[in-house]
Amino acid sequence: MPAEPDQDSIVGHDHDHDGHDHDHGSTLSPIEARVRALESLLIEKGYVQPAALDALIERYEHQVGPHNGARVVARAWVDPSFRARLLADGTPAIAELGIGGRGGEHMVVVENTPETHNLVVCTLCSCYPWPVLGLPPVWYKAPAYRARAVLDPRGVLADFGLRLPDTTRITVWDSTAETRFMVLPMRPAGTDGLDEAALAALVTRDSMIGTGLPLSPGDAA
Amino acid sequence: MSATSCDAPRPFAEPWEAQVFAIVVALQDAGIVGTAEWAEVLGAAIRPTAAPEAPADYAHWLAALEVILDRHRIADRAAIDGRRDAFLRAAEATPHGQPILLENGPGPADHL
Structure with a gap:
């Protein structure tokens, strides 16, 4: 008999989603049943282990996220030598903070300046720097963003409420399976007295994708 | 609540999305699926020939995973x-x- 993974993950979740009150029997949506099928076949054949799947989900639901990237940015803001290493070769510099892993093997960090604003996309699929940003938001994976980020980056930024001076050039970076980009945003004004942790709290996910800017100190209270 | 925690919603909308994600990453970690192969197959899955380009969401991850498993003769x-x-x-x-x-x-x- 095959081992059964994560029995609780779907039980009780999707009941009565269609509005009917079932007297007996549970429901699995077609896609839930299909995923269960794949998972059980792969476990049965020994390709994946239930505990490993649970650990991966725990890691990406609770441990990996943009707070990691925010630490990287804050360090770069306070430590010029770290910033230089980060821009020269992202992956080992990021590893100095104990951050790394799948999706971050070849990190390239691009720095915003008053003259240049950087924007990251994956036109092929949804390649994203997981170790520093976690998993991508829905809009990052949508065809509209994938296409428009390249064709009309200024329009995309406007949709996010970000209007840059006409003199600021926008550079779009297309992530691939091998190379993942992260933006090093400019340090906000009025943050001279803040320590690294307080600075990290100003760094948003979108500011590291390039669709936003870091918060100002007053915004992060 | 800090700005960064506000900025990090749960990455999976449904439990099955998390399961699909974990299966793909586990197969990558095991060396069964290469990252370049995955990007190629997922990229193809979201570009059907007779339909508009689709989001690279977890339903399309599932479709791509099935292509990979069939290609590798793991499960048809x-x-x-x-x-x-x-x-x-x-x-x-x-x-x-x-x-x-x-x-x-x-x-x-x-x-x-």
């Missing part, structure tokens, strides 16, 4: 369909709130 469509049907039968036979186990399902028990 018939095997997946058969196991899916077994789960649907098991679900129907499982009282609300109880774990859905294959052995609870009536009908073909080819998995046992």
